[in-house]
Amino acid sequence: MSAALALLTRDVKLAWREGGAVGVALGFYLVVVVITPLGLGPDLNLLARIAPGILWVGLLLAALLSAGRIFDNDYEDGTLDVLATGPLPLSVVAGIKCLAHWLATGIPLVLIAPLLGLLLNLPMGSIPSLMLAMLAGTPAVSFLAGIGASLTLGLRRSGLLLALLVVPLYVPVLIFGVSAVTPYVTGPNAIWPPLFILCALSLVSIVLAPLAAAAAIRNALR
Amino acid sequence: MPLPPSVSLAAHDIACERGGRTLFEGLRFALQPGEALLVSGPNGAGKTSLLRQLAGLLPLAAGRLEAPGADADMPIAELCHYVGHLSAAKSAFTVRENLAFWADFLGEGGGDLAGALTAFGLEPLADLPAGLLSAGQKKKLALSRLYTAHRPIWLLDEPSVSLDTASVKQLDTAIRDHLKAGGIAVVSTHVPLKTKFAHQLTLGLERAA
Numbered sequence: 244m245s246a247a248l249a250l251l252t253r254d255v256k257l258a259w260r261e262g263g264a265v266g267v268a269l270g271f272y273l274v275v276v277v278i279t280p281l282g283l284g285p286d287l288n289l290l291a292r293i294a295p296g297i298l299w300v301g302l303l304l305a306a307l308l309s310a311g312r313i314f315d316n317d318y319e320d321g322t323l324d325v326l327a328t329g330p331l332p333l334s335v336v337a338g339i340k341c342l343a344h345w346l347a348t349g350i351p352l353v354l355i356a357p358l359l360g361l362l363l364n365l366p367m368g369s370i371p372s373l374m375l376a377m378l379a380g381t382p383a384v385s386f387l388a389g390i391g392a393s394l395t396l397g398l399r400r401s402g403l404l405l406a407l408l409v410v411p412l413y414v415p416v417l418i419f420g421v422s423a424v425t426p427y428v429t430g431p432n433a434i435w436p437p438l439f440i441l442c443a444l445s446l447v448s449i450v451l452a453p454l455a456a457a458a459a460i461r462n463a464l465r
Numbered sequence: 466m467p468l469p470p471s472v473s474l475a476a477h478d479i480a481c482e483r484g485g486r487t488l489f490e491g492l493r494f495a496l497q498p499g500e501a502l503l504v505s506g507p508n509g510a511g512k513t514s515l516l517r518q519l520a521g522l523l524p525l526a527a528g529r530l531e532a533p534g535a536d537a538d539m540p541i542a543e544l545c546h547y548v549g550h551l552s553a554a555k556s557a558f559t560v561r562e563n564l565a566f567w568a569d570f571l572g573e574g575g576g577d578l579a580g581a582l583t584a585f586g587l588e589p590l591a592d593l594p595a596g597l598l599s600a601g602q603k604k605k606l607a608l609s610r611l612y613t614a615h616r617p618i619w620l621l622d623e624p625s626v627s628l629d630t631a632s633v634k635q636l637d638t639a640i641r642d643h644l645k646a647g648g649i650a651v652v653s654t655h656v657p658l659k660t661k662f663a664h665q666l667t668l669g670l671e672r673a674a
Contacts, residue, residue, distance in 0.1 A: 324553065330570075
């Protein structure tokens with residue numbers, strides 16, 4: 244097995260095995276989405292209108308909750324030291340670990356989003372565009388989280404700082420993610436421009452985030 | 466991935482700075498294949514920092530390192546096995562899974578899992594989660610990583626800590642076999658080992674004086 248594949252499968256396996264990652268993210272997402280209608284009252288039209296926004300905000304928060312784990316555990320037990328002496332450049336290691344976060348946490352969150360949409364009276368017709376938008380946007384969510392996770396390495400209780408660093412970077416993803424589900428302009432092709440922008444955001448973060456994360460990790464290993 | 470059999474390691478006037486304080490400077494040594502370097506010195510003298518510099522984890526404040534005999538494109542870090550104070554083991558994985566990952570990652574497909582499991586006698590524990598291991602067993606797990614892939618330079622930071630007498634002997638033999646095969650070892654330890662160290666380096670003398 245190649246080094247890259249070995250690292251990817253190990254990280255995905257760990258995320259599922261250690262429980263705290265995937266289960267907590269999914270549970271948190273469920274809780275956020277369930278309590279929102281309770282707070283807003285039984286206005287079905289209002290719920291349907293704000294459902295995409297709530298689903299996106301919940302997804303971002305749930306992804307952030309598990310973001311610290313991308314590098315933290317490996318930093319604390321010395322694994323990052325050994326990974327840094329491995330055959331892969333550190334930026335590739337960082338990229339693979341973000342990709343593993345997307346596979347282990349991002350995709351499950353996207354998959355339960357339509358189910359949670361039912362709780363928010365999301366129109367059935369919006370589900371395909373919601374799924375597409377989330378699939379296109381969540382790689383950016385995981386890779387940007389990787390930047391925050393690497394910058395906060397070695398700090399205790401870094402979760403809040405991580406959120407402060409990363410949430411501003413999520414703003415474009417959130418705006419275009421919601422507008423792909425409820426387009427601001429009407430027309431038969433209105434969902435495509437925001438979807439393409441989401442793809443672009445993901446591609447840019449996939450290229451740039453590993454470089455930034457690798458630099459931050461190097462600094463933390465000193 | 467076969468590595469060149471005879472790699473040497475030379476340090477030219479390297480210096481280390483931590484938090485604005487110079488730990489050591491003008492350090493030089495040259496290790497031929499089959500030679501070992503013993504690093505000693507009081508706590509805080511920079512033994513760990515030196516090993517981390519050799520592993521490419523800490524930048525050199527001055528000087529340079531070279532590894533004649535190795536592929537010029539290959540960073541020195543990739544010729545080294547670094548075993549530090551932390552075990553780099555995942556508690557959720559079994560001993561076998563931990564070593565299998567390192568064999569795949571460090572060995573790039575050519576790793577030796579079976580050899581790593583037997584090297585320090587971890588075979589009976591292979592299916593136990595690493596989280597249940599004792600401190601000494603965890604150390605052995607970290608040391609077994611040396612066998613998952615062949616690398617000519619071993620950097621061992623206090624490898625005998627929390628090992629029992631029999632295991633220290635095993636470690637001693639392991640280092641000697643590695644040297645006999647033309648490898649290089651840089652070891653920092655306070656425990657006397659039977660291994661013949663061709664070079665010795667004592668850090669922190671000038672500050673103690």
